Amino acid sequence: MSQRPGLTFSHIGIFVTDIERQSAFYRDTLQFTQTDRGYLDGPNGPIELVFLSRDPDEHHQIVMVSGRPQNIDFNVxxxxxxxxxxxxxxxxxxxxxxxxxxxxxxxxxxxxxxxxxxxxxxxxxxxxxxxxxxxxxxxxxxxxxxxxxxxxxxxxxxxxxxxxxxxxxxxxxxxxxxxxxxxxxxxx
Structure with a gap:
């Protein structure tokens, strides 16, 4: 058996403070490709999303979402x-x-x-x-x-x-x- 059927890990989403700086780092340094970008309505107004992948079979492996507070005491x-x-x-x-x-x-x-x-x-x-x-x-x-x-x-x-x-x-x-x-x- 190569992997358990029914569920395969695909991607992670993280909240970010500076979506431009973060997405540029993942694109330029870690060589991800931006596959999509857009906005959704969030509970406190519009949120921006940037989708990144290194695999053409995965639309995104990382999605960055705006809205992370500037000052948090603990990174989860x-x-x-x-x-x-x-x-x-x-x-x-x-x-x-x-x-x-x-x-x-x-x-x-x-x-x-x-x-x-x-x-x-x-x-x-x-x-x-x-x-x-x-x-x-x-x-x-x-x-x-x-x-x-x-x-x-x-x-x-x-x-x-x-x-x-x-x-x-x-x-x-x-x-x-x-x-x-x-x-x-x-x-x-």
Whole structure:
């Protein structure tokens, strides 16, 4: 079974304070395409929406909605995560982020993934990651040097991952999860 039938995650919507700055960041730095833009009537007047996607099969993967208050004490978004197609892509994005209007750029290894975390222009935490071929028990967070050559970086990840609890090839972990998810789906 490749995924559970009936429900597939598609997109996220976030309220923003400065829709121009936020949508420009996601378009220019993270290379999303604006697929639509418009207004709806909201409870306190018109709200603006910007739809963004990197996948032509998805009208939008992120929708930004105006109306987020300027001063809030707590950001309810823990993180917005996006998977890269290769380690090189992750490293390229890391270099681009170093010159972008973002803060708290933090490259880490989770054992099962290499990630770069950062705060977008409005302080939402974003993760860009690349899956490794291994699994380890989570949570796991170890600082990583993404400036290493790809082969050295992967050798380092494998070396430290083999010492962590739960280590196994990702393929074995995936098989276990497929069985567990099928069993869970049968209980419904």
């Amino acid at each position: 978004i823990n993180q917005i995560s996006m998977r890269t197609d290769s380690l090189r892509t992750l490293q390229d994005f890391h270099r681009q982020l170093l010159a972008a209007p973002v803060t708290e750029i933090t490259p880490v290894s989770h054992g099962n993934a290499l990630s770069v975390y950062f705060k977008d222009p409005e302080g939402n935490r974003v993760e860009i990651y690349f899956n490794t071929p291994w699994y380890v028990s989570q949570p796991c967070r170890i600082p990583a040097d993404l400036e290493r050559p790809e082969d050295e970086l992967m050798a380092w990840v494998e070396s430290h991952t083999r010492t962590l609890p739960g280590f196994q090839p990702r393929s074995e972990w995936r098989e276990e999860m497929a069985v567990r998810m099928a069993r869970d789906a049968d209980r419904v």
